[in-house]
Amino acid sequence: MPTSKQKPTYWDYLGLEQLLSLQDGLPDGEEPSADELHFIIVHQVFELWFKLVLREVRLARDAVSAELVQEESVPLVVRHLQRVAKIFEHSMSQWAVMETLTPQDFLAFRDKLVPASGFQSYQLRELEILLGLDPAQRESSGFGDPVRAIYELADDSSGGKVAMQSLQAAMKESSLADALNEWLYRTPIRASVPRDPGDPEVIESFIEEYLAAQSAHHESQARIYGSQGTVTAEEATQRLRKSLDETQAFLRATDIAGDGRQVRSRVRCALLFIESYRELPLLAWPRTLIDAIVDLEELMVLFRTRHVRMVERVIGRRMGTGGSSGVDYLEGTLKYRIFTDLWTVRTILLPRKALPELSNSEFYGFHASKESDA
Numbered sequence: 001m002p003t004s005k006q007k008p009t010y011w012d013y014l015g016l017e018q019l020l021s022l023q024d025g026l027p028d029g030e031e032p033s034a035d036e037l038h039f040i041i042v043h044q045v046f047e048l049w050f051k052l053v054l055r056e057v058r059l060a061r062d063a064v065s066a067e068l069v070q071e072e073s074v075p076l077v078v079r080h081l082q083r084v085a086k087i088f089e090h091s092m093s094q095w096a097v098m099e100t101l102t103p104q105d106f107l108a109f110r111d112k113l114v115p116a117s118g119f120q121s122y123q124l125r126e127l128e129i130l131l132g133l134d135p136a137q138r139e140s141s142g143f144g145d146p147v148r149a150i151y152e153l154a155d156d157s158s159g160g161k162v163a164m165q166s167l168q169a170a171m172k173e174s175s176l177a178d179a180l181n182e183w184l185y186r187t188p189i190r191a192s193v194p195r196d197p198g199d200p201e202v203i204e205s206f207i208e209e210y211l212a213a214q215s216a217h218h219e220s221q222a223r224i225y226g227s228q229g230t231v232t233a234e235e236a237t238q239r240l241r242k243s244l245d246e247t248q249a250f251l252r253a254t255d256i257a258g259d260g261r262q263v264r265s266r267v268r269c270a271l272l273f274i275e276s277y278r279e280l281p282l283l284a285w286p287r288t289l290i291d292a293i294v295d296l297e298e299l300m301v302l303f304r305t306r307h308v309r310m311v312e313r314v315i316g317r318r319m320g321t322g323g324s325s326g327v328d329y330l331e332g333t334l335k336y337r338i339f340t341d342l343w344t345v346r347t348i349l350l351p352r353k354a355l356p357e358l359s360n361s362e363f364y365g366f367h368a369s370k371e372s373d374a
């Protein structure tokens, strides 16, 4: 280590001596081949990106969690999230680098890795926890709980302890999804906020009017679909009625908070409100933040998708070194969604001209015409 009197150098600042001595692989005395070195470095690069991603997500979460989220702090949150999204976008090309490893190249050293696997990437699990992935979704993938698998290895090495402690600490933190929900909960809907005495009535009439508008829109949809002959008018009406019921269930969801507030319903109405009236100036930053989260989740799904296609190319459909069914297991993880409401709301959006008119749009900084300004 340099002493405080030495001039800074590039190598000391970046810890290059240590960094470049960390690619020896297993302590079996064998120097890794060029292919194995490649395999180790690509993994390490991903883990370094994960380290930065975790920092950025925590900063975004903290800024969204503030009691009063100032307008000017929203661009900062968006910047953190956009950096994360760009990292995942960029990492897509790293899978192509990984694919320069042919199946036979990998088979040459693969067996000695068993049972080590990316399944044990505790930073990816930490990220899932911090973002707010429901653990039940992992159970549905059919290959045990990766967090428990990491805990079971904690006593075997100092690395295992670090892995377990990192996950335990992350589980005590609030997630970005929770912070986002609390923030959405406070969104003014038709100029009303939760602390206003008449807020429940405003929300109820927002839901009522939205359902009426959707029902009217469905009538014209049933005519269009029915006239095209692919489905009968009755079939179209039936499907649209089902979707109206789904909208109703979505917007009138019963609560999760248990503290007497209608959190889930209000959060969903806020999302629908922001997405529907997204052009209103006061909604510009909220919608940009929501778009940034949708980008992030989409890119994470694409990251997983690209990984699984690379895996299929390199090992086919054989079992993974971690013991899962391999590609089949990984394909199950493509269904994971954290910000489910942000996706669901897209199904129930209406065209602008079919939306209920917003009576107090001036609250959101919108002036309909020059006359109304006068």
Ligand code: HEM
Pocket (backbone or CB within 6 Å): 042, 043, 046, 047, 098, 101, 106, 116, 117, 118, 119, 120, 121, 124, 146, 307, 311, 314, 315, 319, 320, 321, 322, 323, 324, 325, 326, 327, 329, 330, 333
């Ligand atoms: C030749 C290269 C690779 C192959 C054949 C491969 C194969 C696999 C397989 C089969 C699994 C499922 C678990 C198992 O049974 O092992 C898995 C999981 C995983 N791999 Fe890879 N992998 C490769 C490269 C990478 C790289 C470079 C990363 C970068 C970090 C990575 C990250 C992960 C992660 C995070 C998981 C857990 C996914 C989840 O459970 O959600 N893999 N990999």
